[in-house]
Amino acid sequence: MLKLRVYATKHRNGGIFMPLQIIKGDITKLHVDAIVNAANNSLLGGGGVDGCIHRAAGPELVQECALLGGCETGDAKITHGYKLPCKYVIHTVGPIWCNGAHGEKDKLVSCYRKSMALAVEYGCKSVAFPLISAGVYGYPKEQALQVAVDTIRSCLAGQGGASSVDDRGSQNGAQEMQVYIVLFDQVNYENAVCLFPELTY
Numbered sequence: 001m002l003k004l005r006v007y008a009t010k011h012r013n014g015g016i017f018m019p020l021q022i023i024k025g026d027i028t029k030l031h032v033d034a035i036v037n038a039a040n041n042s043l044l045g046g047g048g049v050d051g052c053i054h055r056a057a058g059p060e061l062v063q064e065c066a067l068l069g070g071c072e073t074g075d076a077k078i079t080h081g082y083k084l085p086c087k088y089v090i091h092t093v094g095p096i097w098c099n100g101a102h103g104e105k106d107k108l109v110s111c112y113r114k115s116m117a118l119a120v121e122y123g124c125k126s127v128a129f130p131l132i133s134a135g136v137y138g139y140p141k142e143q144a145l146q147v148a149v150d151t152i153r154s155c156l157a158g159q160g161g162a163s164s165v166d167d168r169g170s171q172n173g174a175q176e177m178q179v180y181i182v183l184f185d186q187v188n189y190e191n192a193v194c195l196f197p198e199l200t201y
Contacts, residue, residue: 019156020149020179022199024189027182028056033124034088035081036115038132041070043077043091048135049184058083065091074110078118088122090115094133097140105147108133112151119177128180131188145181145192149199152179 027035027049037053040046043065045054054061060082068077068091076092092115095107111132119127131148133139156177181199183189193200 018199019177020152020181020199022145022149022181022183022189022192022196024183024186026052026184027128027130028052028084030128030180030182031085032126032128032178032180033086034078034090034119034122034127035084035086036076036127036129036132037089037091038130038135038137039071039091039093041073041093043068043071049130053084053089056084057081057089061089074107074114076111076114076118078122086128088119088124090118090127092132094137094139097133097138100143104133104139105143108139108144108147109151112148113155116152116155116177116179125176126178126180128182130182130184134188141188142191142195145195148181149196152181 035053038049040050045051045062045065061079064079068079071077071091071093073093073095076090078088078090081087081089092111094111095102095104097104112129115129116127129148129152131141131144134141134144156179181192183192189200
């Protein structure tokens with residue numbers, strides 16, 4: 001298991017720089033510039049990773065979230081991290097899985113792109129994502145991971161990614177960023193190792 005005290009350093013695997021890594025751990029304990037919260041539309045806390053982040057951050061987080069007026073599915077908003085070791089929490093609302101026939105993939109892609117755009121806008125050099133929509137929202141985990149990897153890679157490469165969403169951030173901001181996809185469950189992590197061995201640390 002990866003040591004949880006992760007900083008904004010550029011790790012190497014076999015001597016190859018890895019700007020995107022899949023790790024196993026607790027996202028609320030990571031020392032990165034921003035973590036992403038898989039929130040609901042109210043932004044006022046819920047179950048799963050959303051509840052864990054709110055509990056770890058303390059009551060100030062929900063107080064700030066209450067001022068944001070909620071969040072549409074596929075969009076993202078940012079707050080301070082409060083008692084968390086990160087500077088910021090980026091809240092994004094993933095789609096509820098409905099057999100994949102209601103634009104779920106496009107909305108999930110938008111979650112990652114808009115979260116990356118906010119990270120660039122706020123000068124973040126390291127950001128950690130959970131696997132958005134893959135919990136109670138029912139998005140198939142392997143498909144959700146594929147969307148996450150493909151979209152983050154696109155953003156890091158500057159191909160229709162973070163710098164182009166809503167015209168926010170500098171052109172090279174995302175390309176200089178270290179990004180983690182954080183999986184808490186051992187089974188999910190082992191599946192990720194099989195799917196993306198080049199991204200596991």
